[in-house]
């Protein structure tokens with residue numbers, strides 16, 4: 001699936017707030033993954049005004065998004081209610097909103113494609129490690145059978161299960177006072193294998209597991225796992241199918257980002273470094289240090305991926321086990337510009 005591309009309307013287009021709504025799509029500046037606000041969090045706020053079909057990056061800045069509604073009247077209500085004022089549910093940021101229009105496919109740039117690496121060393125991201133064949137094919141089947149015997153929670157596009165602590169998608173955090181219990185015994189062999197990994201300078205008493213089941217073509221919006229929620233070292237085991245994971249480091253990625261009056265940062269800030277890695281089934285991805293704290297991770301919403309000139313169709317299903325250690329005290333990492341604990 002090709003992600004739709006939207007543009008900001010030109011000045012000749014009808015101006016917002018006057019008369020009829022002219023688009024179902026809103027161009028929203030001053031929020032996005034570069035300032036710790038995931039597309040899911042933005043969708044949750046805008047869906048108070050009607051059905052949100054999707055939230056997309058407007059450009060590479062990480063602070064400008066397109067919110068696409070099912071109808072123009074919802075877009076108009078959201079623009080009128082949220083535009084130009086601080087939004088308490090989005091970190092108090094002042095949203096700068098205009099209508100946006102869909103760009104025709106012929107005008108669409110195809111520069112979105114990031115070359116996909118097969119080995120972690122090609123990415124050159126400190127703290128990122130890919131461990132192929134972390135579990136055997138037999139163990140993979142046992143793990144899948146174990147989670148399929150448990151109840152799934154349905155989200156908009158994928159299903160999840162939480163163990164240890166519930167992960168709350170609204171706050172992107174966990175409630176440390178609400179422990180669900182021990183991690184299930186079916187992950188014990190994995191925890192044991194993790195504990196034997198050499199040279200890891202982090203707390204490996206992992207106590208939170210999120211199981212994600214992605215149908216073909218479903219991805220995950222760019223995000224950094226909330227610093228205040230989890231310690232360093234985040235493990236993600238891929239089962240049943242592969243995926244491409246993209247990593248983005250935004251140049252404006254800061255909680256303290258200064259924006260001009262209309263929320264537009266200067267164009268020399270409009271860049272992010274993008275890298276992509278192929279995660280085969282049964283592999284374990286470890287995000288630690290810089291990779292965990294400073295890089296957004298993202299699974300593009302594609303049904304077909306291109307890996308080293310080969311076209312790969314996504315399998316009907318990918319199941320991931322994300323294992324983390326819940327943080328009990330504020331984060332004091334050295335990546336303060338990405339850190340909600342050190343937000344000023």
Ligand SMILES: O=C(O)CCC(=O)C(=O)O
Pocket residue numbers: 210212220225236237297320322
């Ligand atoms: O599915 C994955 O491998 C990643 C999941 C993830 O990033 C998360 O749950 O925060």
Ligand SMILES: [Fe+2]
Pocket residue numbers: 223224225297
């Ligand atoms: Fe994540």
